[in-house]
Amino acid sequence: MKAVLAGATGAAVVPATAAAPSAAARAAAPRFGRGVEGQRQADLGDGTYLNPIVPGDHPDPTILKDGADYYMTFSSFQSTPGAVIWHSRDLVNWTPITAALLKPIGTVWAMDLVKHGGRYFLYIPVLQPNRIATFVVHADHIRGPWSEPIDLGLDGCIDPGHIVGEDGRRYLFVNGFRRIGLADDGLSTVGRLEPAHTPWQYPQDWVVEMFAPEGPKLLRRGDWFYMISAVGGTSGPPTSHMVTVARARSIHGPWQDCPFNPIVRTRSADEPWWSRGHASVVEGPAGDWWMVYHGYENGFRTLGRQTLLEPIEWTADGWLRAKGGTLDRPLRKPRGGQAGPAGLALSDDFRGSRIGLQWSFFDAAPDELARARHGADGLTLRGKGSGPADCSPLTCLVGERSYEAELDFEVSGQAVGGLALFYDARGFVGLGIGEGQLRTWQYGQEQSWMRQPVNGQRHRLKVTNREHIVTFHHAAGDGPWVQHPWQMEVSGFHQNVFGGFLSLRIALIAAGQGDVRLTRFSYRGLGT
Numbered sequence: 001m002k003a004v005l006a007g008a009t010g011a012a013v014v015p016a017t018a019a020a021p022s023a024a025a026r027a028a029a030p031r032f033g034r035g036v037e038g039q040r041q042a043d044l045g046d047g048t049y050l051n052p053i054v055p056g057d058h059p060d061p062t063i064l065k066d067g068a069d070y071y072m073t074f075s076s077f078q079s080t081p082g083a084v085i086w087h088s089r090d091l092v093n094w095t096p097i098t099a100a101l102l103k104p105i106g107t108v109w110a111m112d113l114v115k116h117g118g119r120y121f122l123y124i125p126v127l128q129p130n131r132i133a134t135f136v137v138h139a140d141h142i143r144g145p146w147s148e149p150i151d152l153g154l155d156g157c158i159d160p161g162h163i164v165g166e167d168g169r170r171y172l173f174v175n176g177f178r179r180i181g182l183a184d185d186g187l188s189t190v191g192r193l194e195p196a197h198t199p200w201q202y203p204q205d206w207v208v209e210m211f212a213p214e215g216p217k218l219l220r221r222g223d224w225f226y227m228i229s230a231v232g233g234t235s236g237p238p239t240s241h242m243v244t245v246a247r248a249r250s251i252h253g254p255w256q257d258c259p260f261n262p263i264v265r266t267r268s269a270d271e272p273w274w275s276r277g278h279a280s281v282v283e284g285p286a287g288d289w290w291m292v293y294h295g296y297e298n299g300f301r302t303l304g305r306q307t308l309l310e311p312i313e314w315t316a317d318g319w320l321r322a323k324g325g326t327l328d329r330p331l332r333k334p335r336g337g338q339a340g341p342a343g344l345a346l347s348d349d350f351r352g353s354r355i356g357l358q359w360s361f362f363d364a365a366p367d368e369l370a371r372a373r374h375g376a377d378g379l380t381l382r383g384k385g386s387g388p389a390d391c392s393p394l395t396c397l398v399g400e401r402s403y404e405a406e407l408d409f410e411v412s413g414q415a416v417g418g419l420a421l422f423y424d425a426r427g428f429v430g431l432g433i434g435e436g437q438l439r440t441w442q443y444g445q446e447q448s449w450m451r452q453p454v455n456g457q458r459h460r461l462k463v464t465n466r467e468h469i470v471t472f473h474h475a476a477g478d479g480p481w482v483q484h485p486w487q488m489e490v491s492g493f494h495q496n497v498f499g500g501f502l503s504l505r506i507a508l509i510a511a512g513q514g515d516v517r518l519t520r521f522s523y524r525g526l527g528t
Helices: 002-009 023-028
Strands: 062-066 069-073 082-088 095-101 112-116 119-128 131-139 161-164 170-174 178-182 189-195 214-221 224-231 242-248 273-283 289-297 300-314 320-322 360-362 372-375 378-382 394-396 402-424 427-434 437-442 458-466 469-476 505-525
Touching: 062 112, 062 273, 069 112, 095 131, 112 161, 161 214, 170 214, 214 273, 224 273, 273 300, 402 437, 427 458, 427 469, 427 505
Parallel strands: 242 273
Antiparallel strands: 062 069, 069 082, 082 095, 112 119, 119 131, 161 170, 170 178, 178 189, 214 224, 224 242, 273 289, 289 300, 300 320, 360 394, 372 378, 378 505, 394 505, 402 427, 402 458, 402 505, 427 437, 458 469
């Protein structure tokens, strides 16, 4: 400890950096396209793409085809704003366009995005302190404004899937393969929740997390209704999650299971994507068919469940088969689509009139957005709590194995500003500056013995994450960077350790009694 402290107080002592990945590891790494800020891009520019199509933590995708446009959203958990909607015209290049939830309503799980009667609906399961509820929001235009959430009074259910039956009526299917009717306007339920189908059962000797029948997504094609769903659990062993199919001629059944079940499953921990499941099926721009679902990247569970795209085919007898194999190589893009922008720049000068789509508050209070004051000189956040665990940090998702981010900020009063990598209130690493001291947060707590004095009100912090090896730098004003003496390893910040189904995100900290003014944030992916 004394040796570490000696390095901490030296003016510009820079310990040796972590070793770079080996040549063999670099050669084995997939070769992604590179987009804005060096972020990895699925479109390889030669008519092929390499998964993921949306890198980083974008689980439980629900996709809507609306003419030539496609829209998709994902579970947003404790993030506010939440339910960010993404847009594409080719199923490969996606960019966010709006957030449908501007106020916290609880922990938001797998939703269903649909269009019916010219109006857009988003059915939202929410974990609240004393119940699991289901809400709906609606909008006349996909970019909003979206309505206030309406409580459907449907408790104890997750993963709603909307469908219109052969009788012209609307229904929601939920986990456990249960069904309930909806009113014609889609804003209330009708009748009772009732069993719809007995889920397909995998062999008992398969290595999975748990049975967990969930994620029903419904579509109608020809004379058949199809229910695409998941069993096996979304985390745990790499071979857990899977995609199953059932079909019926009536929305009321009887349903028959696909003879090819499961049509998608990770069968070996050697595959590049683990626990593949929770799929939605959609028709491509030229009439071919595709499936979107999520999976963990082998060796990088810290990035959360990422969105994957796989081609499918319809058999002569009306079943569907997946055609992408293990997704270990580039695949042909969907035919007939129009490529557009991909991703979103995370860098920010904080001079806009609202928080950018890349940002969300974690575990926000109902009035959380009121903490933020926008101005020509940056974004000022009122301090809250004492550190990352209770300050509702401002976070953004990352999708790169390696990246670097910098933050410029000023502190006033007794505020503490900081830059961290954050999983949840129990798991984070980072640096904070306030009240004339540099603070070190390591593995979910402050290491108070590492405090050291710093001067001034204006500061810079930098974090570099090279395949789980994290290095921090700090600087006063425009002064030189000083490397923090403690490098950290963060490969364990994921669902199988902490629970919560989250990912390791970049977090901006504004804690204590006072204000933190954010003036510049920059991000760049470092490749492999």
